[in-house]
Amino acid sequence: MKKKANERLRKKEIKDVLEKLEKIYPEAVSELVYQTPFQLLISTILAAQCTDVRVNQVTKKLYQHYNTPQDFLKLSEEELGEWIHSCGFYKTKAKNILNTCRILVEKYGGEVPQRREELVELPGVGRKTANVVISNAFGKPAIAVDTHVFRVSNRIGLAHSDNVEDTEEQLMNNIPKTQWSDAHHWLIYHGRRICKARKPLCEQCPLREECLYYKELTKKS
DNA sequence: AACTCGGGGCA
DNA sequence: TGCCCAGAGTT
Known part of the structure; x- marks a missing residue:
């Protein structure tokens, strides 16, 4: 080009x-303050076409109960959908998040992978979300x-x-x-x-x- | 390249 | 009411 x-x-x-x-x-600094790569991943998926302020409002409560992919998998799509309802596109996001959690557990031992090729394979994760995780959660160049x-x-x-x-x-x-x-x-x-x-x-x-x-x-x- | 998913805040 | 929001997936 x-x-x-x-x-x-x-x-x-x-x-x-x-x-x-x-x-x-x-x-x-990002107003989205996260403790774990997993939380950052989920929050960034939720942030698609939604203000960061609202994502914060939702995750602040959500993460008090659910902090790992294993935790999230206790939720049904409908239940997670209720949690994240105000973030918009909630059905799609709930489905993608749960499918992502399944992959994290089955393929990565419940951890978040650090390579972009692996991250973008996760449902709901595109290049932008992958780069956020790479740079902000893992401190790698992106x-x-x-x-x-x-x-x-x-x-x-x-x-x-x-x-x-x-x-x-x-x-x-x-x-x-x-x-x-x-x-x-x-x-x-x-x-x-x-x-x-x-x-x-x-x-x-x-x-x-x-x-x-x-x-x-x-x-x- | 165009279309779909979407509730909530704000002018 | 209408416009817009830290995108991604499908066709």
């Missing part, structure tokens, strides 16, 4: 953007590209691509490894608060100076 280098930021601009993001969102990370990084110019995998690769090339985890959270925060999908608040965005999207925007008008 051809990549137009001139539509991405230069090194210095990338450095400036990262410094600004760090300054803007110093508190940008950047999870969700809709916010994808949109924001491609707007600013931290990446320039129309697909997730290239964006992921470019982000890992452009961002120092020590900041991968933080940058993931910064971009999500920024996407939620300012660089919104529909009506981005460019006029109050601190990254205007470097942002290629804003540059393009102001060029037209």
